[in-house]
Amino acid sequence: MRAIPTGRQLRFGTELRKLRESAGLSATQAGQLVGAQQSQISNMEAGRVGVSAERVRALACHYKCADRALTEALATMTSQRHRGWWEEYRDLLPAALLDLAEVEHHAAHLRVSVTVHIPGLLQTIDHARELFRQVIPELSPPDIEHRVSYRIKRQAVLFRDPPTPYEVVVHEAALRMQFGGPAMARAQLHHMLDMSERDHVTLRVLPFTAGSFPGSGQSIFYSNGPVPQLDTVHLDQSHGPVFLDAEAQLHMYRRLLDRMEARALPPAKSRDVIHQIAREL
Known part of the structure; x- marks a missing residue:
């Protein structure tokens, strides 16, 4: 059974969605840019699935995100998906x-x-x-x-x-x-x-x-x-x-x-x- 996303995972997805919406792209269009289905983009933005740091950087590039610090912070969050004490x-x-x-x-x-x-x-x-x-x-x-x-x-x-x-x-x-x-x-x-x-x-x-x-x-x-x-x-x-x-x-x-x-x-x-x-x- 798929684990329920934590608050941090939901926040990651929300920030990813904000970048996409700022670029004026639909989830379908974003998926086409990185070779993914619309459902995959939706699952990423809902915090339901893990995302590689490389994919985060690729999406940020396609979204024309000029904030490198934000992009790297989101990329780092992908490696911190483990659950703590x-x-x-x-x-x-x-x-x-x-x-x-x-x-x-x-x-x-x-x-x-x-x-x-x-x-x-x-x-x-x-x-x-x-x-x-x-x-x-x-x-x-x-x-x-x-x-x-x-x-x-x-x-x-x-x-x-x-x-x-x-x-x-x-x-x-x-x-x-x-x-x-x-x-x-x-x-x-x-x-x-x-x-x-x-x-x-x-x-x-x-x-x-x-x-x-x-x-x-x-x-x-x-x-x-x-x-x-x-x-x-x-x-x-x-x-x-x-x-x-x-x-x-x-x-x-x-x-x-x-x-x-x-x-x-x-x-x-x-x-x-x-x-x-x-x-x-």
Whole structure:
């Protein structure tokens, strides 16, 4: 049985289709240019079949794509069709969560802003477990542990060699949430402080005194691809993750993150705020 395409495979196909449509060609016409059937082009663009790097370059050439960086990024994606550690959760978690791990795994850079929750990649095991205990509808104990282990394994991107650069803006409100009680909250803050000392982790606090700011009503997760066209925005909704990749959406969320970072405290002062909140617990 043919495997269901992952989110990354679907994204590859979407970008290939965009190039074809920009060239004003039908799938039939594109197939004729490279000696393929219309159905083969359609399957490529649906992420259902693998494509060689050579064919990607040939299609890009016929599509008159002048962006060599984008062409090479798409060609590289053809050799990254293997499925990673997240596949062990395929029958245990929603597919969108697996797509999130895949996006993070391949990201060149990660940017996050959160208002109420601690970012998943900076959560302790106890903090994550407490969050999943509050999910509605309630999760069974095994399901809670599956989600906890999955969340912790996602954090590997911050510990591999080389690690993925990670920039976080966290609102003071999230730092003062005492999930699991004062002791657990204090341990979570200390963990964030430890992580913020790593060269590839930049943590900024948006204090209450900053007042209103753009994007205040949502958490934003922005994954930079090898080229800007392959960036992805992930919004955490109550019904599950939502992924955005339209050019206008990417531009808007980059601007939101830029403005939030500009309003936030610099890293050193941010650590001072976190230390102070931890002492108050």
